[in-house]
Amino acid sequence: MGREVIVGKNSTVWRRLSRRSDIAAHFHVAISHSELDGMSFLPNDRVWILSYSRKVEENSALIDKLGRAGVGEYVYISSATTNVASRTRCYRYPTVKLLAETLARKKLGARILTVGMMYEQPSELPAGATIATSYDDLAAFMLAPQWLDSAEQPVRLIRRYERPFASRLEEIAFALYGHAMSMLHRWPCALRPIDLILRAMGYKWYGYLYLSNRTWFTTTS
Incomplete structure (x- = not known):
């Protein structure tokens, strides 16, 4: 595998991850969705997709552009909250996120990495039980990804955490x-x-x- 490329450098997740020295040393290329047109990808790049738009058509356009890049591997970082969409479509974020995940899988053959509510300190999490992912765990995975046997199977980097009310x-x-x-x-x-x-x-x-x-x-x- 060649370069590790982040698409979504302005996302909250990347802003917090990029402060870590191990991540900064490993990921040399980070761009926003608006910089895609001027980006020269290499065939052996691995692209981690963190960009997200509230508009379905903008997510679709991003994925189409990435598809034309023809890189070695795509990873779409999705959300554990997409499970809500099987019950109701009234919440925008999980609905649009699931649609983008589905497109990434279909058009890019992307691997799916599912994360929960992101946190650095447990005090950031809500009271009660929450499906969450620590930045430590996400960073460790991104530095040394361990995929399941089938590319169709998402990796769920999630745990149940509980905090008192x-x-x-x-x-x-x-x-x-x-x-x-x-x-x-x-x-x-x-x-x-x-x-x-x-x-x-x-x-x-x-x-x-x-x-x-x-x-x-x-x-x-």
């Missing part, structure tokens, strides 16, 4: 929110006004993150 009030709010989510079933986005209140209160576990976590915990052992 900050107060009894938050614990009660979490339980009530879960009950409301169950009652609404296919229409969880009806809770968005409540999501705004929870956000204002400093809680981070609402919305599609809550639904994604619960889906992971109830469908996997």
